[in-house]
Structure formats: structure tokens, C-alpha cells
Amino acid sequence: MNIFCPNCGKETGGSRFCPNCGVQVSQQAAPYVPATPQPSKHTALWILVALLALLIVAAAIVVPLLLLRGEETRVNITSPVQSQKISSAELEVSINVTNQGGVGWVAIYVDGVIQDSIKEFPFEASIPAGEPGMHGLKATAYDGNGKMLAEDKMSYWKVAGKTDNGQDGTDQTTEQYKQAVAAQVNEANILDTRVRNAANQINSELSKKYVSVSLVSDVQALYNRTVSLVSTVQGLRPPADMVDIQAQFVQLCRYLQTRADALVKGATAFNSGGDYMTEFDKGADAKSTFEKNWPVFLNTCRARGITV
16 A cells, blocks of 8 residues: 655655655555645635626516516407497497507407507597497407507497487488488598598508508508498488488498598508509599588588588
């Protein structure tokens, strides 16, 4: 067994005294193991600082992720309530949206057909209530690129009210008809303004080589609203002294529908590389005819005692 000096670590050759340094050597001495140098106080301090820095960086990454995860977008239809009975021609919709920062717009659907799209708070809209019966209502939040973030669904009942005259096949009285027409004229005025605004927005986006997803959603909703308007107006049953008013109004509503349809098809064709100008032009005649005849129709309504 080789014996090493516990002092200098060199082999003693079995001598009782180390021939190298002279220190007495025990025959049972353990092999020499060099001492491990201990880190200085400064080194330990720097190690501690480095660990703290790593913890701070990790927290800076993890905490925002946890916060974002806890702020998911949620949509809640607050009005109408589930299974509510609606007797008016218009349905007032209110929607609560949490974490609105990432929301580009909120679309409102009735029976799967988009009726309106809202881009800013408050998320409220007045849309056609539809025909008597049960209807499905849905509100969907999208981001700026058209990705669905969240949605809420419910149903409501449309029941016959004082403006839903003629459901039994009888004509409305003159006063009933005047009230019904006034409400739909107001809707037509709103849609006319929105169609013109949408056309201006589309024109401004043509230079960008792409019509935004949200704007396409807007014009699709406008088109569906005009379809609903035409259907509602056609369902009115005028008394004999109001038949001429009814005929004029139906035609004017159809012009609105044609204009909205041209915007939808033109924007879609533009994004797909199609002949978008041909589609846009289909609404040009309807636009000029509507703008020429609408003021005349409103004056006729007022002369006949219809408040518009």
C-alpha cells in the first residue's frame, strides 16, 4: 500500500518520516486529497445577483401571460333575455364584451343571417325583429383580421303587435298603416345613410388593394337588413287610400337592396381579383333613381299625414 505524506502529498516510500518534508507519517494515513478551493465572498455575491436577475426575467415573461390568459374576450347578450317575447317591429339588442382591446367588431345574427356589425362601444343595435315565431339571436366578437374571439347565443319570440297588422289577412286601418309605414321609412333612412357611408369606405380602401374583412361584414349586414326591409314593407296591407304609397315605398326599398347587393358583390370581386367595377355599376342606376325619388316620396307621405 502506497503511503502519502499528509503534509506535502508526496509518496513516502513506506518511511515513518516523509523523505520530502520530514513530517512524521502514520502507516494508516489516508491518501492525500487536495483541498477544494472555496469561492470568495465576492463570487458568491455575483452568483446570487445572477439568480435574482433570472427570476426577475422569468416573472416578466410569465406574469403577462397569466394576465392575458385571465382576460379572455367574452360576449354576453344582455338584452333581450332568453325566451323574451318581442311585440315591436324592431329588436333592441345590447351586448356586453369583456377585454375589448382585441375586438375589431361584433356581429349580430338572427337565424344565422348577419343583421348588423358594431365596431365600438356601446355594442348596441336596433334590428328587425322578424316574422312572428321563435328566432335565434347570436352575437359574435371578431378581431381585426376576422378571427372569431367569442360568441353568445339565445332565442326570443316575436309575437304579433300593433305594428304587425294584417297577419290575419285583413287590411290595416289608415292610422295603423301610417304608423307602420313611418317606422319602416325611418329604417329606410338609416339604411340609406349606412349604404352611402359603406360605399365611401370601400372607395377609400380600393387604393389599398384589399377591402377589409370588417367592411365586407358591414356591407353584408346592410344587404341582409335591406332584404328584411323589403320583406316587411311587402307584408304591410294598406287600406284603399294608401295603395299608391305602398307601391312607391316597396320600389324604393328594392332600390336600397340593389345598392347594398352591388356593394357586397363588388367588394367580394375586388378581393378575389374579379370584375368588381361591373358589380359596383349594377348599383349606380338604383342609387341615382333612389336619390331622385326619395325626397318626393317623403313629401308625399307628409302631405298624406304620415309622420316621417
